[in-house]
Amino acid sequence: MAASSTLPSAASCGLLLAAALVLLLSHGAQAQGGLSPSFYDNSCPGTRDIVRRVIQDARVADARIPASLIRLHFHDCFVNGCDGSLLLDDDLQAGIMSEKKVPANDRSARGFDVVDDIKRALEKACPGTVSCADILTLAAEISVELAGGPYWSVPLGRRDGTTTNIESANNLPSPFDPLETLQEKFKNLGLDDTDLVALQGAHTFGRAQCQFTMRNCTAGQVVGALVNLDGVTPDVFDNKYYGNLLQGRVELPSDQVMLSDPVAATTTAPIIRRFSGSQKDFFSNFAASMIKMGSIGPLTGRDGEIRKNCRRLNKKQY
Secondary structure, eight states, rough: OOOTSOOOHHHHHHHHHHHHHHHHHHHHOOOOOOOOOOOTTTTTHHHHHHHHHHHHHHHOOTTHHHHHHHHHHHHHHHSSSSSSGGGGGOOOOTTTGGGGTTTTTTTTTOHHHHHHHHHHHHHHHHHTTTHHHHHHHHHHHHHHHHHEEEOOOOOOOOOBBBBOHHHHHHHHHOOOOOHHHHHHHHHHHHHHHHHHHHHHGGGSSSSGGGGGGTTTTTTTTOTOEEEEESSSSSTTTHHHHHHHTTTTTTSSHHHHHHSSGGGGGTTTHHHHHHHHOOOOHHHHHHHHHHHHTTTTTTTTTTSSSSOTTTTTTOOOOO
């Protein structure tokens, strides 16, 4: 039986739905307290400029800072979602055990002082407005852009968590994980093989301690000595990482397994070759994967809090 001519066609419904979605996204703040690039447009319009200025100043003194800041964002989002829990220090009175002391972060996660500087600047401009979780997310994007990588519009509106998760922090992706373990850890957070290969591409800049590398300090370095992840452009965000992978010249075992593991041939290896041949393809996928990762388990609306100090919970008013 033919559909009545008074009812809209499936195509018309699809167009109307698409238009509604575009309109919803363009207006930013959503009714459910969701994330939006325009979240601070009215409450703290200079947010991005402030974050960018502090990072620019910091990288003058320490070229490693951009890579360090993006790593903080990764390690935050992979534990409890993107809620700033990684930034909390030990606080026995509040029942907080810091995630900074787990093996994946201890004496390797860095940049916390820069986050503190960003928070102080934002509190001065817009007290009690911008969350520490959003600071990490914005700092990651700005760090990539300043190092020559892509820009993307960052959805904002996260609130800060009030707990840590040591068990989950102890299960962060490791430089020694086999490929199937990495795939499982990413899949558990809704990230697929393209996300895995793209996000691992952040190893195109920065340094690692030699004990975490393929050579494990056998080149005569002392434990803790730093090794450039990219020997040619260690402070530039580009796609040379994937060329290094194809030539067997990456430093971390967890990078090389994406090409050498038996299951890689039909999963991650084709993506590596694709990104090696096109920086534009890598950049667009990296930006999409960062947005996807940044949307893992955010606290919004009335959940969590906006910390005044990223290292500790706000004092409760009794």
